[in-house]
Amino acid sequence: MREKAKILDKESINRAVMRIAHEILEKNKGTQDLCLIGIRNRGAFLAQRLADAIRKIDNAGVPVGALDITLYRDDLTLISTQPLVRKTEIDFDITDKNVVLVDDVLYTGRTIRAALDALIDFGRPRSIQLAVLIDRGHRELPIRADYAGKNIPTANNETVDVRLEEVDGRDEAVIVGKDE
Amino acid sequence: MNNTLVWTKKDLLGLEYLTKEEIELILSTADSFKEVSTREIKKVPALRGKTVVNLFYEPSTRTRVSFEVAAKRLSADVINIASETSSVKKGETLIDTGRNIQALKADIIVMRHNYSGAAVVLARNVDLSVVNAGDGWHEHPTQALLDIFTLKEKLGKISGLNVTIVGDIAHSRVARSNIWGLAKLGAHVTVCAPQVLIPPAIDELGVRVLHDIDAALKDADAVNVLRMQFERDEESAFPKQMEYFQNYGITQERLKKVKKNIVIMHPGPINRGIEMSSEVADGANSVILEQVTNGIAVRMAVLFLVAQARDNKSSQG
């Protein structure tokens, strides 16, 4: 594996988060009935950052939850290392809420499909919107992001790694190419 | 975050055969699964399309129901086979039964059997996953896992705890699984029973053997009280019920002399007034019903992990 290019640094991640926060507020006309649910692992941290940004802008708190979608995946047997089942923590009712689902990278759309299934088991939201830090294309399902920090064209044999301070010790996003 | 540990075993046969890390992985996975049972819709699609067969050669309502609930909350299809209603009674061998279930394209057999080692023998002879739900006097791994899970939930850790197991150790698979699991996680285990109910050379497993219940409870952080099965009394030296309660029963009186927060567990079903008094069973220290709840999460974790290990193996092969 080889890093090909850095596509976001700390600064640009912060700016993207701030911009998405503004867009969410604009679209939902404030924080009324709004909640954020991040997909584990890094989406959960991004959701928290978005909530912090929203508080800065609007001086209002929004509930934040974390969703583990391992049990809803349709590709369990295809992933080489076994995923750890992590905790889902949504300690508020999502029924009739406007839920913003948050993830780091949008790719085939399968993770989001699993997350939608999972969310619906928790209640009946009024709407579900999707916020991602990076949209790298190659969708396999009819899913699109309502908010994207950055659109980056990639090749299928590349991967996009988002690293966050909370887990990785630094903020950046890179494109990684597979060695020949 | 420990991402490197991968569960690779297709079966869960006993805690003797697991590493400390594997036991911890089951416990942490169970921790995540516990939340599922608190949802409005208590179901996730993780084992959708999988078939779990409960093969019970011994009657056991609670363990079977617990496994059935666990499997259903994972969206698996569940089939129950009890030995009284199956061809087992007609003399079919265990291995033939297993292969027939395999031919049905089932994925997991959860087996309760009256002979020690039956799960080990079955697992060796079939490709599908075998989860031991109790085999003879050998092991009952999911019971011990749920005991340990509950203990960890209550006391925050296992390592360094003093855990006393009281009752018929000699004929108890629950005792053996607990001894292995607790020892691997660093607890100090004491077993307490009259000599006739202590199996030979048990001290070689690193446990302390005491015959005096008050001494055994003295420093205990937790006590696991085993069910006394007077009905299968085959040893002439078996103590009588009243005598047992007097000498080994857990009572409020006895608890006055021990750690205030002592955790009291029992795998159920309880014989009130034999293993412990009703006040103790229903008292503040008792976690007996929490054990039942946790049993679901632990069994969900086990079913999920073995099913995945088997899928991973077959996709590689």
Next chain:
Amino acid sequence: MRDEGILIKHGRVIDPANKIDQVLDILVEDARISRVAKEIKVKADTVIEAKGKIVMPGLVDMHVHLREPGREDKETIETGTRASLKGGVTSLLAMPNTIPAIDSADNVKLIKEIIKKTAQVNVFISGAITKGRLGRELTDIARLKAEGVVAITDDGVSVDDETLFSEALKEAKVEDMLVVCHCEDKALSGKGVVNRGIVATRTGLRGISNESEFARVERDIRLAQKTGSRIHIAHVSCRESVEKIAQAKKEGIKVTAETCPHYFALSEECVLGYDTNFKMNPPLRSKDDVEAVKEGLKNGTIDAISSDHAPHTENEKDIEFDRAEFGVIGLQTELAVAISELVETKVLDWLTLAEKMSLNPAKILGINKGTLGEGQDADIIIIDPRKEWVVKKEGFLSRSKNSAFLGRSLKGVVTHTICSGNLCFTNGK
């Protein structure tokens, strides 16, 4: 018809009866050993070059269950004796727990008929002590003897009734008949299936104590002393039994003893995986008991090594440990296990090994076998002592495959078996 002469050249001849351990030639003529000497210069029809090999009297295995009549699905006299040839066993004592049991002159006649038709080696017959081996009524020992029975035993069970067993011993003394004792107090061993100890505790399997064996060894020795008859203790497995036999021998009591390869090669830990090929009676014991058995072999307390060859079908073995039959096959592995575990490890030298596996059992049974003396029956085996092989199911000529040594690498292969002067089996070069 018979081969006219076999000449075995340059082999290391091991003949404990004549205290020979040197490189010699052996000439076989007319079913007998006609000469044992250096560089025999004669023309023989068959010449076997045995340089680097061991030439030994054929094994005399005094504890073999051939299962015929009655359980031909497990073994027949033909298949069992073919296995014997491959394993180097040229004489054996067939156990009487067949169906029907060998408990009457008629049943002896029945088995003699089958032996005559199908046996590939010398099969000696043991009779039951009690009718149906039920421990209630003695058989007619004199008539059994008259039909050629060389020993009596209820092997598989002990005669619990002390008075009855005393009677049997007295009768046996009158007839000068050997009594082979299966020493087990059922009241103590009960439903046990493995050695009583840590392995029983770990596996949750019921234990069989050493006491259930040695208490009965003690009783049988006491009764032998009282009655003055000859007893032979079968399949000794534990330290206390070895000690009690040693003590009895010291006191001049007429007792001999055997053990089996699994009791000096394997210990109780083998059963941790519930492999029923490690289920036998008595059970595999602790490492300390294994040491005691080896010491007993070394110091002469244990006279003989026998296989306790006990064939069972896969249906009877491939099941839950508790339900599986007791016993393992051994005719084809006993020599290699003994070489690997006793000779290679210097517990026994070759002469002593030949004593334990040929000469002593022949002496105990009172049969004229187990020697390479001139004029004796030509039952001879040639062994490649360095050749290693892995025990596999496919290699067994026995009808059953329940070996405790499957998958094991062993040293020592029988390359030639000469039985009654005929070269009956050859293997390899």
